Amino acid sequence: MLKIEDLFVEIEGTRILNHINLHIGKNERHVIFGPNGAGKSSLLMTIMGYPRYKVVQGRILFKDMDITHLSLDERAKMGIGMMHQRPPTIKGLTLMKLMEVFGKEKTAQEASEKLKLNSLLNRDINCNFSGGEIKRSELFQLFIQNPDLFMLDEPESGVDLGNVEVMGNFVNELLEENLKIKHRKRSALIITHTGFILRYVTADKGYVMVNGSLIGMGNPLQILKEIEKHGFDRCAECLI
Amino acid sequence: MLDIGKNICFIEDSSINIAEEHAGVAVLPVERASKDYLWKIAPRDDIYQKEETGIFLNVKKDIILKEPLYASFLIHKSNRQIIHNVIVIESGASVHIFTGCASHRQEGSLHFSTTEIYVKKGALLTYMMFHDWNKNSEVKSHTFIRVEEDATFVSGYLSLHPVKVVDIDSHLQLNGKNATSEEATVIYARENSVYNIDTHAFLNAPNTRTNIVSRNITNGGIVHTEGQIVANAEKTKGHLECDGLMLSNRGKICTIPALESNVADVELSHEAAVGKLSEEEIEYLMSRGISYEEAQSLIIKGFINIDMPELPLSVKKQIKNIINLLDKNGF
Numbered sequence: 001m002l003k004i005e006d007l008f009v010e011i012e013g014t015r016i017l018n019h020i021n022l023h024i025g026k027n028e029r030h031v032i033f034g035p036n037g038a039g040k041s042s043l044l045m046t047i048m049g050y051p052r053y054k055v056v057q058g059r060i061l062f063k064d065m066d067i068t069h070l071s072l073d074e075r076a077k078m079g080i081g082m083m084h085q086r087p088p089t090i091k092g093l094t095l096m097k098l099m100e101v102f103g104k105e106k107t108a109q110e111a112s113e114k115l116k117l118n119s120l121l122n123r124d125i126n127c128n129f130s131g132g133e134i135k136r137s138e139l140f141q142l143f144i145q146n147p148d149l150f151m152l153d154e155p156e157s158g159v160d161l162g163n164v165e166v167m168g169n170f171v172n173e174l175l176e177e178n179l180k181i182k183h184r185k186r187s188a189l190i191i192t193h194t195g196f197i198l199r200y201v202t203a204d205k206g207y208v209m210v211n212g213s214l215i216g217m218g219n220p221l222q223i224l225k226e227i228e229k230h231g232f233d234r235c236a237e238c239l240i
Numbered sequence: 241m242l243d244i245g246k247n248i249c250f251i252e253d254s255s256i257n258i259a260e261e262h263a264g265v266a267v268l269p270v271e272r273a274s275k276d277y278l279w280k281i282a283p284r285d286d287i288y289q290k291e292e293t294g295i296f297l298n299v300k301k302d303i304i305l306k307e308p309l310y311a312s313f314l315i316h317k318s319n320r321q322i323i324h325n326v327i328v329i330e331s332g333a334s335v336h337i338f339t340g341c342a343s344h345r346q347e348g349s350l351h352f353s354t355t356e357i358y359v360k361k362g363a364l365l366t367y368m369m370f371h372d373w374n375k376n377s378e379v380k381s382h383t384f385i386r387v388e389e390d391a392t393f394v395s396g397y398l399s400l401h402p403v404k405v406v407d408i409d410s411h412l413q414l415n416g417k418n419a420t421s422e423e424a425t426v427i428y429a430r431e432n433s434v435y436n437i438d439t440h441a442f443l444n445a446p447n448t449r450t451n452i453v454s455r456n457i458t459n460g461g462i463v464h465t466e467g468q469i470v471a472n473a474e475k476t477k478g479h480l481e482c483d484g485l486m487l488s489n490r491g492k493i494c495t496i497p498a499l500e501s502n503v504a505d506v507e508l509s510h511e512a513a514v515g516k517l518s519e520e521e522i523e524y525l526m527s528r529g530i531s532y533e534e535a536q537s538l539i540i541k542g543f544i545n546i547d548m549p550e551l552p553l554s555v556k557k558q559i560k561n562i563i564n565l566l567d568k569n570g571f
Binding site for chain 2: 051072077082096097102
């Protein structure tokens, strides 16, 4: 589904990602751990196509097509969807209005009930939303967008424990957990700082990102245990 | 031409003989207004008032009109229109007025108007004004409003089409306790259009509240807005909000908010911001699969779509249609 080959990325001339290689197959869920500022979000922003993130070397393939130079909307239309960590407020544009743009008012009404989002539908997007409301609104938009690759940027941050479960269950639904493995088609790339989300969502492969590089690859739960024991730095060492 | 409860049409200066009274709504020539209202809150020498033409709209006590009254002021053949209107909403009445002003002439035309509005005890008036002039029109519109105890005045001004010059000056007096007002202006200024918008609100009685919002976009035109709130009584609240959006380096937006208090126990605040369309917002919408152009238009439409809960649904729909039409022709 997604293949990243030897990727180097800069923002305004400063290198932020080095030598990234990543291969996510159909129905695979990959998790990236890492300290704040390691470059995890930058990787997602680069895959999504945010123009500030300049690819200086390497390429990104999605569904066997080189998307390195495609625009944000073209990538989204091909099936890449992203849950943003700090999305901007858009005054005057309600979530419901956005659903009308997609022509998905009915589906939206149903999904909003599951995510306890009804009260947010007629508010301006992200305007005075709490941390948890932002997460729910992002997941809701992804549900409507219905991508093949879900990129989730710290889905559990700023959400209280009770709601992490609601959200985890919804993520599972998005990733077709209810279907038999052979019937699942969707893939995910999840960033997590705390690892809480792994209590609810199962993942296949894990990595640690330090200073803009992906280090090692292993069982996500084992990596999480190592991180809990030794912290990110030592863990990065043991993975090398 | 005149259907009370729905439409009031006024072409040129006085081409219609107005004298109607129906179901508690009177529409009469302005000289029929009582001396208690005529030139009481507007200065006698306001603009070029030599002629006494215009309408006196009087909604009687406790009359509640669910559907809006439409008032149109058209310049058809002549090159000028000078109007003096007096609107009196008696106590307990509730009325929505939608005013449209337009010119058919492509040559220069002048429209001068002075409006005196009285919203009496416990009454509600929502007053939407939509301007659709042409690039050679010059407009001066002065409005004077007096709001009594427990009454509410809501006004909206929308001008999205080319015009030569628009000067708007409104003076609002909240004179009775608990009176509230909400005033919004939305302007889309194109090349060679100049707007001067002055809004003044005076909080003269305890517990009065006012909120003034202005959203201005320039695509080459000049917009100059001044908002002023003066508090003369205790436990009053006032807020001014001025947002400007520059679509390019052409044009100019100048915004001056002023707060003045003559007593201690008041809450007055203002916020003002001028800038370009946010790339961050555009990119966020693009990440959902929306094109750059559509994202831009959604954000502009959102910017000028001011939420005014008191407006009836039919008026909200009209505003939406006007904005969509503008979008269709390209921002």
